[in-house]
Amino acid sequence: MNLCIMLDKTDYESIWTEPVLHPEAMSIAGKEIIQYWLEWARFKGIEKLYIYTESEGVASEKIDMLETLYGVAVVYLHPSKNIEYTENTYRGLGVFLDSGEYRTIKDLDSFLKLERALIQEPLKYSSTVGYxxxxxxxxxxxxxxxxxxxxxxxxxxxxxxxxxxxxxxxxxxxxxxxxxxxxxxxxxxxxxxxxxxxxxxxxxxxxxxxxxxxxxxxxxxxxxxxxxxxx
The missing domain is CATH 2.160.10.10 (Hexapeptide repeat proteins)
Incomplete structure (x- = not known):
């Protein structure tokens, strides 16, 4: 079983009034967005995570580190018109909550509100890997x-x-x-x-x-x- 995610530039570019980071490198509640996807994949027993992104030059060392930490194969691909969307394809910038709900981040306000929620009760949505x-x-x-x-x-x-x-x-x-x-x-x-x-x-x-x-x-x-x- 595999999971495909779309990190669409149009979904996050409007968040910032200065140059943006790569979407998967954006940090919320102290860790990168992409780590939430990997935690979800590990929790669901998903073997491979396909990441469609316009980001260039993702370091192989980073991919190796993520695969070692989470036990999920990570494959970066560039977006194309040939992508077939299914119920297992998630488009946009966002995170999975423990309940399985997926929250899309559409603007800076929603980003910050989600961050506030993620650090409560107590930090129940925060990764324990490396912290x-x-x-x-x-x-x-x-x-x-x-x-x-x-x-x-x-x-x-x-x-x-x-x-x-x-x-x-x-x-x-x-x-x-x-x-x-x-x-x-x-x-x-x-x-x-x-x-x-x-x-x-x-x-x-x-x-x-x-x-x-x-x-x-x-x-x-x-x-x-x-x-x-x-x-």
Whole structure:
């Protein structure tokens, strides 16, 4: 039994106001979208996962790593008009929940709402592969957290992050490669990949990317300066 998924560029390009990542490399609740598909395939006993995507140059080392972790063969293919859609073909960017429901991500707001849901009860939808997990807190590999930092609520911190002195994180996701400098407070917010914050930054109900910040309440995105440092 095989599973085919479509990562259609038109479904995710409108999410961001800056250059997008490959869809399968986008991170939600501390891990890549593609890992959710692989978890579902493993759970269902599916032997091979076909990924139709416009992304170029997927590293063979990454494919080998995914196949080793999940025990599912991974085959990347370029989209074509000859694809035959069936009930086992899923189109668009999204994830499977534990219930088997598939949630499509259509815009940044739905992306962030789904992320909020995924880190609750406690992190019941988060992968245990390669992560330390403590009730409502999930910590990635190679993470430094200063002893004075305070984490509360449901928190996910991705791989290779640095959390400096007197940082407070509440009910938030910090994606991989990010640096939170001293005195910052992150409350019910999302920090994108490889973000280096300035000192004493306060974020509440915001999604922060390299050059834009999204207000989750007002659903507005604006260009910012001075919040992020050059990495």
């Amino acid at each position: 330390g997990k403590f009730k409502h807190i999930q910590i990635g590999k190679n993470v430094y957290i200063h002893k004075s930092a305070k984490l509360s609520g449901a928190v996910v911190i991705g791989d290779n992050c640095i959390i400096e002195k007197d940082v407070e994180i509440r009910d938030s996701v910090i994606n991989s490669g990010s640096l939170l400098k001293r005195g910052s407070v992150i409350d019910n917010s999302h920090i994108g990949k490889n973000i280096h914050l300035a000192t004493n930054v306060y974020l509440k109900e915001k999604a922060l990317f390299e050059s834009t910040i999204y207000d989750m309440v007002k659903r507005e995105s604006v260009v910012h300066e001075g919040i992020c440092l050059k990495s």
